Each structure stands twice: as C-alpha cells, then as structure tokens.
Amino acid sequence: MFDDIESQLEGIREIFAEAKREDNWKTDEVMLYSFYFVDKSVEKLEKLGNKLDADGYDFVDIFELGDEDTGKSTGEYLLHIDKIETHTPESVAQRNVEFQKLANDYEIETYDGWEFGEIGDDDEEEDE
Numbered sequence: 001m002f003d004d005i006e007s008q009l010e011g012i013r014e015i016f017a018e019a020k021r022e023d024n025w026k027t028d029e030v031m032l033y034s035f036y037f038v039d040k041s042v043e044k045l046e047k048l049g050n051k052l053d054a055d056g057y058d059f060v061d062i063f064e065l066g067d068e069d070t071g072k073s074t075g076e077y078l079l080h081i082d083k084i085e086t087h088t089p090e091s092v093a094q095r096n097v098e099f100q101k102l103a104n105d106y107e108i109e110t111y112d113g114w115e116f117g118e119i120g121d122d123d124e125e126e127d128e
Contacts, residue, residue, distance in 0.1 A: 002100035012089040036112040037079040045079040
C-alpha cells in the first residue's frame with residue numbers, strides 16, 4: 001500500500017486540498033501529524049514506539065482494538081505516534097514509504113497510515 005510515492009500522491013493532494021478548502025487549514029504551516037501501526041504483539045509495537053520516540057516522535061500510546069459492532073477485542077493493538085512538523089503531499093508520501101519499510105523491518109503487521117490536524121485542534125474547536 002505504501003510501497004512507493006507516486007501511487008499515493010493524488011489521494012494525499014486531495015486530502016490537503018480538502019483541508020484547505022473545507023477547514024481553512026494552512027497546510028503549508030506546522031501541523032500535528034499522527035501515524036499508526038497495528039500488530040497483535042504489544043511488545044513489537046512498544047519496541048517500535050520507543051525507537052520512534054528516540055527519533056523525535058511523541059509515543060502517544062498503544063491501544064487495544066475492538067470490533068466496531070461488538071466491542072470485543074480483535075486481538076490487535078494500535079501504536080499511535082505524533083509529530084508536530086510541516087509537510088507537503090510529497091513528503092507525507094515519502095514518510096509513508098519510510099514507515100512501511102520500518103514496519104517491515106520491525107515485523108509489524110501493518111503500517112496503518114496517517115492523519116493530520118491543526119495544533120491544539122480538539123473537540124471544543126470542532127463544535128464551533
């Protein structure tokens with residue numbers, strides 16, 4: 001899925017354009033970027049989270065995933081990391097390729113992608 005840059009660019013460019021158009025975000029400025037990895041092994045995710053923390057990312061947490069309908073555990077866990085930085089669609093695509101390779105190197109089941117938002121963006125702002 002995230003093995004090359006070109007196949008991602010159109011979708012990422014649309015996400016950036018929509019954020020500018022619909023949310024008036026200044027996507028060319030510093031924003032909060034979140035990245036996610038999924039695996040059945042908490043230990044593997046902790047190892048990767050600690051490595052990324054040492055590399056300057058914020059190791060937010062590891063969450064147990066539940067089935068959307070039943071709420072029962074799926075047996076999988078989600079590693080959530082954040083970093084406040086500036087990106088272009090091209091640099092997000094490059095980061096995705098790097099994180100896919102890192103997931104492979106750490107034998108993580110899935111690099112599950114990214115999302116972004118304004119710094120300090122929380123529920124109160126969304127309600128305005």
